[in-house]
Amino acid sequence: MDHDFYRIKRLPPYVFAEVNAMKARARAAGDDIIDLGMGNPDQPTPQHIVDKLCEAATNPRAHGYSMSRGIPGLRKALAGYYARRFNVELDPETEAIVTLGSKEGLANLAQAITSPGDIVLAPNPSYPIHAFGFIIAGGAVRHIPAKPGPEFLEAMERGVRHSVPKPVAVLINFPSNPTAYVADLDFYGQVVDFCRHHGIWILSDIAYSEIYFDHKPPPSVLQIPGAKEVAIEFTSLSKTYNMPGWRIGFAAGNRHLIGALTRIKSYLDYGAFTPVQVAATAALNGPQDCVEDIRTLYRERRDVLIDGLAQAGWDIPSPPASMFAWAPLPKGFEHLGSLEFSKLLMREAKVAVSPGVGFGEYGDSHVRIALVENKHRIRQAVRNIKAFLGGGQGGETGLGAKGEDKQKADEAV
CATH class of the missing domain: 3.40.640.10 (Type I PLP-dependent aspartate aminotransferase-like (Major domain))
Known part of the structure; x- marks a missing residue:
C-alpha cells in the first residue's frame, strides 16, 4: 500500500529534528548541552x-x-x-x-x-x-x-x-x-x-x-x-x-x-x-510590570551574548527586538552551511543552536541563537564557543583551517 500521502509529500524533512536527535544523544551520554535552539521561554508565567x-x-x-x-x-x-x-x-x-x-x-x-x-x-x-x-x-x-x-x-x-x-x-x-x-x-x-x-x-x-x-x-x-x-x-x-x-x-x-x-x-x-x-x-x-521585567531579562541576556561572542571573534548584529540573535556563520566556517555548523558547534562547544536552513534556503548562511538560558549559562556558552573558535591555534585568528573544520563536521555527522 502506498503511504506517501499528498500533503506529507509536500513537507521536507524537519531540519530541527536532526539537531534535536543529536542533542538527545549527547545528553543521554552525559554531556551538558547548553540549549540555545528552540525559542521556549525558560521563566515561569507571572x-x-x-x-x-x-x-x-x-x-x-x-x-x-x-x-x-x-x-x-x-x-x-x-x-x-x-x-x-x-x-x-x-x-x-x-x-x-x-x-x-x-x-x-x-x-x-x-x-x-x-x-x-x-x-x-x-x-x-x-x-x-x-x-x-x-x-x-x-x-x-x-x-x-x-x-x-x-x-x-x-x-x-x-x-x-x-x-x-x-x-x-x-x-x-x-x-x-x-x-x-x-x-x-x-x-x-x-x-x-x-x-x-x-x-x-x-x-x-x-x-x-x-x-x-x-x-x-x-x-x-x-x-x-x-x-x-x-x-x-x-x-x-x-x-x-x-x-x-x-x-x-x-x-x-x-x-x-x-x-x-x-x-x-x-x-x-x-x-x-x-x-x-x-x-x-x-x-x-492586569498589571503590566511583568512584561517590562521580561523585556529587561532578554535585553540583559542579549548583551551578554553579543558582547561575549564579539570578544570571542564572532561578530553578530545586536537584535533590536525578539528573543533571538540571527548570527552569520563565523568566518572560516561559511562553507559548512548552517546544519553542519550547528552539529559541529554542539559536538565541540556543547551549545545547541537552530540551523538557519530550517527557516528557508536563504537562511543557510546563518544560525538562530535563542536567549532562553540564564546569564550564567550564556556566559558558559560564550566560553565554550570561544574555546571552539580558538581551536588550539594559539595566536592565530582562532578559526582553524578549512580542512580541519570539514573533518570535524564530517565526524559530527
Whole structure:
C-alpha cells in the first residue's frame, strides 16, 4: 500500500529534528548541552496569571466545552490591548478571535482561504508555518526577502507581475522570527497601499511585538488607515507573558478573514480550556510590570551574548527586538552551511543552536541563537564557543583551517 500521502509529500524533512536527535544523544551520554535552539521561554508565567487560572479551575462550570472563537471577556481584553498599545479600535464581536496560539491561527486561516494552486508571498527565511501553512493547504509559495525595505516592496511587485494566478496574500512578520528585523509605519503604509490596490490580503504576525529593546515599540499594521480592508494580524501571549504551553493567541482585523477563520475553527476545535482563557484575560487586563521585567531579562541576556561572542571573534548584529540573535556563520566556517555548523558547534562547544536552513534556503548562511538560558549559562556558552573558535591555534585568528573544520563536521555527522 502506498503511504506517501499528498500533503506529507509536500513537507521536507524537519531540519530541527536532526539537531534535536543529536542533542538527545549527547545528553543521554552525559554531556551538558547548553540549549540555545528552540525559542521556549525558560521563566515561569507571572504569578497573578497562574493564580487566576487556579481560581477559575475550581469552578465546575468552567470544565465544559468552551467557545471556539474565545470567551467574550477575552475578546474584549484583546480589543482593550489594541486600543491602549496601538490606538486601534476593534469590534470584539466581528474583528477579533481567540486562537490556540498564533501558529494554529495562521495554519487554520490558510486552510480557510486557500484554493489548490493559490500563490502566497512569504518571506525567506521565515518561521516555517508562514510558508508551510499554505503549502499544507494546497497552495504554492513565492519567496520574497525577509528584510523590510525597497527590496521587499520590489519583490511584491514582481510577484504580482509574474505570478499566475495573482498572489492571494502576503505574509509579514515584524519583529521577525528568525531574523529579528523590525518594520516602521512608513513601510507598513506602503505595503497596505500596494495590497489595497492589487486586492491582496495581508497576514501580519506580531508575536514578538512586546519583546523590544529600544524606546520605540514595534507598531501594528492595523495602525495604517484602511488596513482593515485587507489585513489580519496574529499575536500571542507565549512570549509576552511566558505562556508558551498555554496555547493562547489571537487574530484581529479584517472582518471577512476573521469570519472565515471563525467558521473553519468551529469545525476544528472548541477553543482553549475556559480557565486558561480567564487567566489570559487577567494577563491582558492586569498589571503590566511583568512584561517590562521580561523585556529587561532578554535585553540583559542579549548583551551578554553579543558582547561575549564579539570578544570571542564572532561578530553578530545586536537584535533590536525578539528573543533571538540571527548570527552569520563565523568566518572560516561559511562553507559548512548552517546544519553542519550547528552539529559541529554542539559536538565541540556543547551549545545547541537552530540551523538557519530550517527557516528557508536563504537562511543557510546563518544560525538562530535563542536567549532562553540564564546569564550564567550564556556566559558558559560564550566560553565554550570561544574555546571552539580558538581551536588550539594559539595566536592565530582562532578559526582553524578549512580542512580541519570539514573533518570535524564530517565526524559530527
